[in-house]
Amino acid sequence: MRPVSEPATTDDRASLSSGPGRTLVFVYGVFAVAATGRSVLQLATEAGDAPLAYTLSLVAAVIYLVATTCLLLGGRTAWRVAVVACSVELVGVLVTGVLTYTAPDLFPDKTVWSHFGQGYAFLPLVLPFLGLLWLRRTRP
Amino acid sequence: MRGCGARASGAGFYSGAVTDWLTALVIGLAAVACVVCAVLLARDTPAQDRTFALLAAVEVAVVVQLVLGVVALVRTDDPVEGVLFVSYLVGNLFALPVGVFWSLAERTRAGTAVLLVATFTVIALQARLETIWGAAGV
Numbered sequence: 100m101r102p103v104s105e106p107a108t109t110d111d112r113a114s115l116s117s118g119p120g121r122t123l124v125f126v127y128g129v130f131a132v133a134a135t136g137r138s139v140l141q142l143a144t145e146a147g148d149a150p151l152a153y154t155l156s157l158v159a160a161v162i163y164l165v166a167t168t169c170l171l172l173g174g175r176t177a178w179r180v181a182v183v184a185c186s187v188e189l190v191g192v193l194v195t196g197v198l199t200y201t202a203p204d205l206f207p208d209k210t211v212w213s214h215f216g217q218g219y220a221f222l223p224l225v226l227p228f229l230g231l232l233w234l235r236r237t238r239p
Numbered sequence: 240m241r242g243c244g245a246r247a248s249g250a251g252f253y254s255g256a257v258t259d260w261l262t263a264l265v266i267g268l269a270a271v272a273c274v275v276c277a278v279l280l281a282r283d284t285p286a287q288d289r290t291f292a293l294l295a296a297v298e299v300a301v302v303v304q305l306v307l308g309v310v311a312l313v314r315t316d317d318p319v320e321g322v323l324f325v326s327y328l329v330g331n332l333f334a335l336p337v338g339v340f341w342s343l344a345e346r347t348r349a350g351t352a353v354l355l356v357a358t359f360t361v362i363a364l365q366a367r368l369e370t371i372w373g374a375a376g377v
Contacts, residue, residue: 121345122352125338129360132333136326144322220363 114237115173115181123233126226127167130219134160134211141208149208155195159211159223162188166230175239182234189227192216196224258307262365265304268297269361276355285346286354291339294354297361298335305332308368319375327368334360 116124138156146153162184169181196215199206209218216223272293279286305328312321338357342350 117345118347118349121341121349122356125341125353125356128337129334129356132330136330140323140326 115170115178120170120233120237123229124167124170126222127163127170127230130211130223130226131160131163131167133219134163137211145208149206152206152208152210152213155191155210155212159188159191162191178234178237178239182231185227185230185234188223189231192223192227258304258311261300261304261307262369265297265300266362266365268293268300269358269365272297272358273355273362276351276358280348280351280355283348284351286342286351290354294335294339294358297358298332301331301335301361304328315375317372317375319372324368324371327364327371331361331364331368334364 114120134156138153138160141149141153141156166181166184166188169177169184192212192215195210195212199213206213211219211223215221272290275290275293276286279290308328309325312319312324334357338353338360342353342357344350
């Protein structure tokens with residue numbers, strides 16, 4: 100077995116990714132990988148087809164990556180950045196969700212946030228709420 | 240979507256009975272693992288060797304699936320999006336090992352929840368793989 104890397108779990112730095120935070124980090128990580136993979140593929144193969152959708156995919160990917168990293172790092176600054184990331188994520192999924200219903204022409208191809216994350220079992224809609232709740236509980 | 244009569248192999252996820260059977264096996268094993276993890280989570284019991292053996296079995300099936308999936312991709316005449324398909328097959332390899340190591344660092348309910356999410360991810364990726372393959376067969 101590898102040695103325990105954090106000296107103490109009560110430590111400020113470790114607290115964001117322990118307990119419920121551990122599960123949250125994993126879910127965010129899965130979405131970070133999924134969204135990054137999707138956007139890289141989309142931009143590499145068919146960037147011109149749906150610029151708005153693919154840009155949004157990329158934004159979503161970056162948000163998930165930032166949130167995952169901040170939760171992993173822990174600490175005061177990371178906590179603040181994570182709050183911003185989760186807030187942007189919440190606004191993003193809500194706005195994109197509404198737009199994909201009201202103005203579907205804007206989105207010829209899907210993004211993670213299309214139809215409030217329908218293609219991902221609506222987890223993208225639930226995730227920012229869970230993230231913000233967790234950050235509220237771990238306020239430094 | 241699938242099995243519109245355009246293909247001789249009929250309603251296959253990939254191109255043949257072996258890969259169909261394998262996908263069913265992966266989904267079946269992952270579903271059992273999912274239920275086991277849910278029960279452990281409800282009971283607040285950390286996963287033991289038996290659970291990890293089950294997860295290892297799922298992983299072995301996923302590795303075999305990568306190999307047979309690539310073989311099926313090379314053989315098929317359908318315009319399957321190769322890069323997309325292989326990236327999902329490869330991504331599938333990582334869900335369980337990463338989940339297991341991440342959960343081992345904290346053998347609590349949160350750790351068990353990670354295992355549950357990881358097994359669920361495998362099932363979700365199976366659905367995506369089938370969609371990617373099916374989209375080309377229409």
